[in-house]
Amino acid sequence: MKPENQNRISAAVTNSSEQPNLDELAKNAGISKYHFHRLFSGLTGIAVQRYMRLARMKRASFQLAFRTWQSITDIAFDAGYENAESFSRAFKREYGQTPTGFRKAPDWHTWHTLHSNIQDLSGQNMQAISSDHVDIIDFPETQVAVLEHRGDPSLLKNSIAKFIGWRRANKLPPKRHATFNILYDDPAITADADYRFDLCCAVTKDFSDPEHGIIMKFIPAGRCAKIRHVGPDHLLDQKVRYLIGDWFHTSSELLRDFPIFFERVSFFPEVPEHEMTTDIYLPLE
Missing domain, CATH: 1.10.10.60 (Homeodomain-like)
Known part of the structure; x- marks a missing residue:
């Protein structure tokens, strides 16, 4: 065609x-x-x-x-x-x-x-709806309540459902408490048993809840390369690979010792999949 x-x-x-x-x-x-x-x-x-x-x-x-x-x-x-x-x-x-x-x-x-x-x-038509523009920003230190997903990435949605339920019970809606994901591993090259992914909610106080698997962490302050992805989640990997591949290798930047992380700006099914918005952050020295 x-x-x-x-x-x-x-x-x-x-x-x-x-x-x-x-x-x-x-x-x-x-x-x-x-x-x-x-x-x-x-x-x-x-x-x-x-x-x-x-x-x-x-x-x-x-x-x-x-x-x-x-x-x-x-x-x-x-x-x-x-x-x-x-x-x-x-x-x-x-x-x-x-x-x-x-x-x-x-x-x-x-x-x-x-x-x-x-x-x-x-x-x-990905390029028509999603820009490859990269900004360098100063990300502020952000305290987050975290549910750690460990294991098979195909079961991540079960952890997402659990985390949504916990947030709702604790009155932490995404409109007032930003949603982040911390990506420790690439599922394409990581054994299922070793896969790590953090589901995070920005908070201003301690929400530790061992009964529900919630622990506290900080996303550290520092310079980050930021790129916006508009579209479904299964295309996020293309934008991540562009950021850490094409863009990084042609820049003069050095990577900081912290994983790539996402901020979820808008969600499916609240918006159609092609309108989902995710900001991707690559920590830099």
């Missing part, structure tokens, strides 16, 4: 309404609806209707796992279903679990298998 058609189809899906129809998508792409579905399936490997259905299911799965205060009925309506029963049947067909079962104990392995087998359009 010609690159211009890929970009037009990517932009059509990115800029569409929450539940677009074929006419809207074709119009946004500037392509006849009689050809759009063929071009779309050639690019993604699946029909446009199934792609959009799975996109809605992905959002619903995040709401079930990480927004436990939302009712299943509300999530069903939000996903475009008339009632919770029809949503439950459709959800179970895709993930092998009912919404209630997934909320209690998500099978993330099945989830990852389903979604990793689908070409994500958001990656096709």
